[in-house]
Amino acid sequence: MSAPDPQKILQQQQEAMVERQIDELTARLRQGPHAFWDTQPVPHRESELAPSIANMRPLENSQTKTIRREPLPLPPGFEWFTVDVDNQSEMQKLFDLLSEHYVEDNEGMFRFRYSIPFLRWALKPPGYLRAWHLGVRVISTGKYVGFISGVPSTVRTDAQEHRMAEINFLCVHKALRSKRLAPVLISEITRRINLEGIFQAVYTAGVEIPTPICQARYFHRSLKPKKLISVNFTHLQPRMTMSRTEKLYALPATPAIPGVRPLRPADVAAVRPMLNTYLRQFQVAMVFTSDEEFAHWFLPRPDVVQSFVVEDPADHHITDFFSYYVLSSSCLHSAQYPTLTAAYGYYYFNNGHSLTELMRAALVMANNGNCDVFNALDLMHNREYFEELRFGQGDGNLNYYLYNWAMPRIDAPALGVVLL
Ligand SMILES: CC(C)(COP(=O)(O)OP(=O)(O)OC[C@H]1O[C@@H](n2cnc3c(N)ncnc32)[C@H](O)[C@@H]1OP(=O)(O)O)[C@@H](O)C(=O)NCCC(=O)NCCS
Incomplete structure (x- = not known):
């Protein structure tokens, strides 16, 4: 047998000590209502x-x-x-x-x-x-x-x-x-x-x-009501037939506002500062710090993210911008449809048109892009257009959190952060 290696013994003792500390911590943590979060630098209540x-x-x-x-x-x-x-x-x-x-x-x-x-x-x-x-x-x-x-x-x-x-x-x-x-x-x-x-x-x-800085709610706008009803995402309203429902949610083939076109690489330098300026009105908001970052998040990618600008037909300046990301869900109990595809309202700004008209254009593009439903949270100015554009309130909340930053709680319309 060789002599014990002091280096190794020291290492074993250190490992045992760390194990003990972790055990003690875990035992202490179990006592709180939030055994883990009570130990973290977040507001606990x-x-x-x-x-x-x-x-x-x-x-x-x-x-x-x-x-x-x-x-x-x-x-x-x-x-x-x-x-x-x-x-x-x-x-x-x-x-x-x-x-x-x-x-x-x-x-x-x-x-x-x-x-x-x-x-x-x-x-x-x-x-x-x-x-x-x-x-x-x-x-x-x-x-x-x-x-x-x-x-x-x-x-x-x-x-x-x-x-x-x-x-x-x-x-x-x-x-x-x-x-x-x-x-x-x-x-x-x-x-x-x-x-x-x-x-x-x-x-x-x-x-x-522990503890949200903001609570937002999802709203949903049917694009393909027949499919949404078939997979039990929504239900036929009382006294409504399928054909009346389809008529209610029908959208034109092209947006009513002129000059809507996909965002292009050449637009990035002009559009990024316009979006950052728009987001400044919200108490908490995302900041897009470089053209490279903006290009990553917004240049269109098929079935992932779609962004459009509105170009003034007279002087070709960009006045408005909207975007949505595309995310499918598996339908776990539908024999007919394996998946459901949703567009999620992302960032926008409007300097030329009303937000309602801009989002009506977003619905048209998402509908043409084979999305079944358009979802949006009630943050930024989104509540402004929900009723007119026939969005209905969903049943889930989305809570927003910051780690290691205490700030007052804010209402959803004061928030300009959309995560994926
Ligand atoms: C969320 C998920 C990873 C939690 O894992 P789990 O096995 O259920 O829970 P664990 O026993 O590992 O941990 C429980 C701790 O995690 C916390 N926790 C649970 N969900 C959490 C979440 N979404 N974010 C942060 N912490 C979460 C619990 O509050 C609890 O801590 P507490 O005792 O301080 O309250 C798991 O349920 C899961 O994969 N769910 C489906 C995907 C999902 O919902 N992901 C979160 C998206 S926001």
């Missing part, structure tokens, strides 16, 4: 939101925070990995995980089906980091069982701009639910974000956790 704009502040001091150098430990048999968004087979495995295990509606009728081109768009903006496309897999089989992503973005709260991580696609395989894997994914991505010198994040969730 309404009363901890900042009382006014003047009191906005980070909830932990990034200067004194110690950031672990090594990834958090995972249960035996699992390992961390990062997805290479340019690798087709890795993206296929991510698609498989999300299309089977990601968000469903409350009744279990529909499940988001983010396509590979959509995921690539969402995960690969300028300045993206592969380390923030974080997954957990089974070591022996390579099967993906958990995922969370972050991408860099800039969010303004009142007069302050923050470089943030935009968090999305948190997902745990159904067989591993309620085993506290989600807090490990969230903590590990937080660590990786902190390592880049970023200490704030923005994220949304249908569930309410």
Whole structure:
């Protein structure tokens, strides 16, 4: 037998100490109503939101925070990995995980089906980091069982701009639910974000956790009512026939306003500042900091994102802009239709036409683009057009959160942030 290696013993003692600390923390955490979120730098209850704009502040001091150098430990048999968004087979495995295990509606009728081109768009903006496309897999089989992503973005709260991580696609395989894997994914991505010198994040969730800065509601506008009724997305209204319903939602083949055309690369330099200026009226809003970033998020990509400008027919100046992203859901109980395709209202500005007329044009384009329904949140000025354009209120809320930033709660019309 060889003499014990002091280096190794030290390492084992350190590992045991870390394990003990994690166990103690976990035990302490179990006592709170939010065993995980109660330990995080977020407002833990309404009363901890900042009382006014003047009191906005980070909830932990990034200067004194110690950031672990090594990834958090995972249960035996699992390992961390990062997805290479340019690798087709890795993206296929991510698609498989999300299309089977990601968000469903409350009744279990529909499940988001983010396509590979959509995921690539969402995960690969300028300045993206592969380390923030974080997954957990089974070591022996390579099967993906958990995922969370972050991408860099800039969010303004009142007069302050923050470089943030935009968090999305948190997902745990159904067989591993309620085993506290989600807090490990969230903590590990937080660590990786902190390592880049970023200490704030923005994220949304249908569930309410501590503590939303804003609650928005989805509104839906039927484009293909017959299909929507068939898959039980909506129902035939009392005293309405199918043909009257179809007539009610029928749209013209072309927009009523002249000069609507797709956004082109040559428009980017002019349109980006116009959108940023428009977004300044909202208390909290996204900021598009470079032409490259704007081009990424808005230049049209088939079945992913569509953006249009309105060009003045006389002087060819751009007066208005609208965009929507396209996302399908699996219909889990329909024999006739495997999927449902929705357009989601994204960013816009209007200097030439009313918002209602602009969004009527968006409905026409989405309808021609084979979308079945147009969804929009009641943020920005969206409530202005819902009634006239025949949007109906949905039953789900979308809560908005900021990590490590206390600010007052705001109403949806004061918000200019749309996440994917
Ligand atoms: C969301 C999901 C990853 C949570 O995993 P889980 O196995 O159900 O829960 P875990 O036992 O791992 O963790 C529970 C903790 O995660 C928190 N949590 C649950 N959903 C969350 C969410 N969407 N965002 C942030 N935290 C969340 C819980 O509040 C709880 O923390 P708490 O005790 O402090 O309240 C999982 O349910 C899932 O994949 N659902 C389908 C996809 C989905 O809804 N993703 C979120 C989109 S916003």
